[in-house]
Amino acid sequence: MELINKMQNPGRNSGKKMKVTNIVKLSFEIIHLKTGQNPLQILVNAVENAAPREETTRISYGGIVYHQAVDVAPMRRVDISLRFITNAARKASFSNQKTIEECLADELIAAANNETKSSAIMRKEEKERIAVSVR
Numbered sequence: 001m002e003l004i005n006k007m008q009n010p011g012r013n014s015g016k017k018m019k020v021t022n023i024v025k026l027s028f029e030i031i032h033l034k035t036g037q038n039p040l041q042i043l044v045n046a047v048e049n050a051a052p053r054e055e056t057t058r059i060s061y062g063g064i065v066y067h068q069a070v071d072v073a074p075m076r077r078v079d080i081s082l083r084f085i086t087n088a089a090r091k092a093s094f095s096n097q098k099t100i101e102e103c104l105a106d107e108l109i110a111a112a113n114n115e116t117k118s119s120a121i122m123r124k125e126e127k128e129r130i131a132v133s134v135r
Helices: 002-007 017-035 039-050 074-093 100-112 119-134
Strands: 054-061 064-071
Touching (some): 002 074, 064 119, 100 119
């Protein structure tokens, strides 16, 4: 349900819940055909792998702004990873022959396998790398 809500966030599919539901259903069928595994398990693994463990926050002391590394709350980890996955799928299908269903399926499979070609995994590693440098 959260994946569907994140898929309709900005732009073209905003407010079109049935359209986005059909997109997610088709992408789950593509995942099942490509991997032969349960698509929900692939989704859970993808969300686990794409969730950053650490990020930065802004702290200001007397007009001076510092960045500090903080741990990410569990629910925020899920929200961030779903945002990374859906944005990557939307960006991959834009001006491309591949449909949004295929792009979402490819992104979920790549994130579930923890491949670095996945845009969501790259964004997670970038966020964690910034947090490590701020520490």
